[in-house]
Amino acid sequence: MPIDDTSSSSHLDSEKPLSSSSSPKAKPPLNITIREAELFDLPRITIVSLRAYDNDDLHHLINPPSLVGDNQSTLRYEALIWHHQQFLSPDRTTLVALAPSDLSNPDSIPKIVGFARWHRLCAPGERHRRPNQRTYPRPWIFKYVKPCLNHIANTIWSFICSQPNITNWAGLYAYSDAVRKAEEELYRVPGLWQRWELENVCVDPDYQRFGIGGKLVDWGCARADEEGLACTLEASQAGMRVYLKKGFVTIREVTVVDEEGHGGKAELTFMMREPMGRK
Secondary structure: OOOOOOOOOOOOOOOOOOOOOOOOOOOOOOOOEEEEOOHHHHHHHHHHHHHHHOOOHHHHHHOOHHHOOOOOHHHHHHHHHHHHHHHHOOOEEEEEEEEEOOOOOOOOOEEEEEEEEEEEEOOOOOOOOOOOOOOOOOOOOHHHHHHHHHHHHHHHHHHHHHOOOOOOOHHHHHHHHHHHHHHHHHOOOHHHHOEEEEEEEEEOHHHOOOOHHHHHHHHHHHHHHHHOOOEEEEEOHHHHHHHHHOOOEEEEEEEEEOOOOOOOEEEEEEEEEOOOOOO
């Protein structure tokens, strides 16, 4: 899989840092709506995430070169499956940000321009379920048809991955290993078993610097404050300015190196925010 579903990854480009050599023009206020995602939002979420990832070092490290760039059909398919799996998780909340589809017309039809995924982690043996979680019943035929379709898809995917110079997931494995080791040292203590983790946040490049990424971060921080819990995330340099502004502090910096694949590397920063008190 091009995206690891066993570890958090809030390294998506959310808000580009200000350049020290020039100050961008202030953008006019934008009518932004934040809501929980619906099942039919997933295709658009996939497109937005890949657009935001385009210039991200960690994205290029995790995914094989053959899947990054103009030919993203396989990557888009894998990303959609992954987003669907995470969407159905009872202890995760997927948010979307909507803004006018035409920046020159505030009254234009809104579209999804950003998303975030927050994970409410619990102590071992416990499970969190978000309030009013919706369920999506499946027709009985899926019980018999889905295993067959999965077998066919897995066979095709295995064939693709076996072809030389097509896919090499060494970067993903290096990233997963680095995250696992860091989390075991940083978070495997009773005080941090329960926390809110920002796994993903991204904003379409055309809609960055409108404060959308900050609003998506605020949602989880507010929930954590209500419970008196900490927030954690893994950041690339792209989102550091936003996270620092929201009260996150760096607790560890890690350089992830793909030594067995295409030789890429990326900087990963583990950050934490203490609760601001119950409201």
